[in-house]
Amino acid sequence: MLANALLATHDVTMIERGAATIDPRFPVIDVGLPARTEPHFGAGLGGSTQLWHNGLIEIDDQTFARHWPIAKTDLDPYYEEAFPLLSGVPMQQVHAAIAALREKYRALGLPAESLPGLFYPRWPLNVWDSLKLDGRVTLVRGDVTGFQLTEQGAVAALTVAVDGVAEQVGGDRFVLSAGGLGSPVLLQKLATKVDLPALSHAGYHYEDHPMGFVGEVELSVPLYQLWNYHVPGTGGNLRLPLVVSTNGMDISFQLRPAASFHRDSRRERVGSVLHQLRQRPWNLFNYVKLLTHWDDVFDILSFKLGIHLPTKRYTLLMMAQMPPSKERAVWSEADPASGQERRIRDWRFTPAYQDDLRAAVGAVLNQLSPVLKSARQFPDWLSGLATGAHHSGTARMSDSPASGVCDRDCRVHGMANLYVCDGAVIPASGVANTGLTISALALRLAKHLGQRADASALPNDQ
Secondary structure (H helix, E strand, C coil): HHHHHHHCCCCCCCECCCCCCCCCCCCEEEECCCCCCCCCCCCCCHHHHHCCCCCECCCHHHHHHHHHHHHHHHHHHHHHHHHHHHCCCCCCHHHHHHHHHHHHHHHHHCCCCCCCCCEEECCCCHHHHHHHCCCCEEEEEEEEEEEECCCCCCCCEEEEEEEEEEEECCCECCCCCCCCHHHHHHHHHHCCCCCHHHHHCCCCEEEEEEEEEEEEEEEEEEHHHCEEEEEECCCCEEECEEEEECCCCEEEEEEECCCCCCCCCHHCCCCCCHHHCCCCCHHHHHHHHHCHHHHHHHHHHHHHHCCCCCCEEEEEEEECCCCCCCCCEEEEEECCCCCCCCEEEEECHHHHHHHHHHHHHHHHHHHCCHHHEEECCCCCHHHCCEEEEEECCCEEEECCCCCCCCCCCCCCCCCCCCCECHHHCCCCCCCCCCHHHHHHHHHHHHHHHHHHHHCCCCCCCC
16 A cells, blocks of 8 residues: 555565465564464465455444544545545545434434444455556565665665575665564664664553454344445445443444354354355365354345344344553564474453453443343453454654654654554554555555655654
8 A cells, every 4th residue: 555655755675574364484472461362473475464354333423532633534535535545445435324223222222423444345455456556656566674774874775684695675765565563573673773762662551453253142123234244335344343441441332243052152152264264165075164163144135235134133243442552562583493484462451351251242232221131241251352353553643752763654653764564553443454554554655655755855853
């Protein structure tokens, strides 16, 4: 997305280290909670758009007001520009569908005032392919291992390992887009060469979206008719999660239609094989597993065919905002056996946050009380939460180097020509997917750099 937008004003060189989506040469080791979601990191051209189905949602105004140094109105034009590039659908069309779907929720007696819209295009788009970037940018296959600086402290070149040989890739401006687990590691390497207060934050303030099935409800209204709501003229589908707030953290719940004929013990083991099916459609074993996941069958029928099988039962799928980590959560170290560099992620829930999550389940059941016939929480649901793979905050945007890595323009505080543009720069990620926000930030940065393209001097840090 960023490379495509920069081509209007710059010659663009992209450095891509991954030879495949999952490259075993570059592992990530979890030393805290296990990820459970696989893959929860990746490489390759197109970034995360080659891995996931591109669920598109805006971060809400309140989260911007509480945690971001910029207002949501600053990013709104770029949300609108990015949306059709990721979906092929104008954002205004989806906004109209969100308003219509809220009215349908209200008619069923459900809370509908501020339900966020999560839109899924009919088919995922890899932006490297959809934007036809092959041949339009200079592509270097290698791993960035260091920085070369000028006497003034600007970046002159990146040191890149290409087939085991160190090469220097120069430029006027440099943008790190290695993701929330990659960019902070590169910044930590930079911190060994230049002493900047902002770089002390690299790898801190980490957040992800814990997600998982937490319980089951029986409702008195046919909410299943609105699951994977078809947006006319788009081929895509819309979901409206219910959102509750506990101690300033917004926590969302999707009510996923569930088969009514499973025993209670089977429903407690609810899960999904849909991502495995999307990633490996040729693996026949995934289709066998699908036969034991009837809730997935419900999902496929509604998503692809618009068929909504009647049910009174729904599983509660939680996806939650979490407070940023106060300790360093992302770094790299050498594997003791091989000497190979590996990234480390330390993802943890504090006891207070676990209490917030438990309280949120109670709060959403209270929201549903007008239409709720029965409810129960799954045993030990908290221990089964998985990473949402929305790695954020590890080079966060801030007004001061005392509280973050990057300024409002995604420039590293204290560096004249180094920027970060990926999930790492997001200071608070809201309740769900971050891909649309990252794309909007990329378009905003491209405009900023385009306006500076003819400038003869680089900016002085304030």
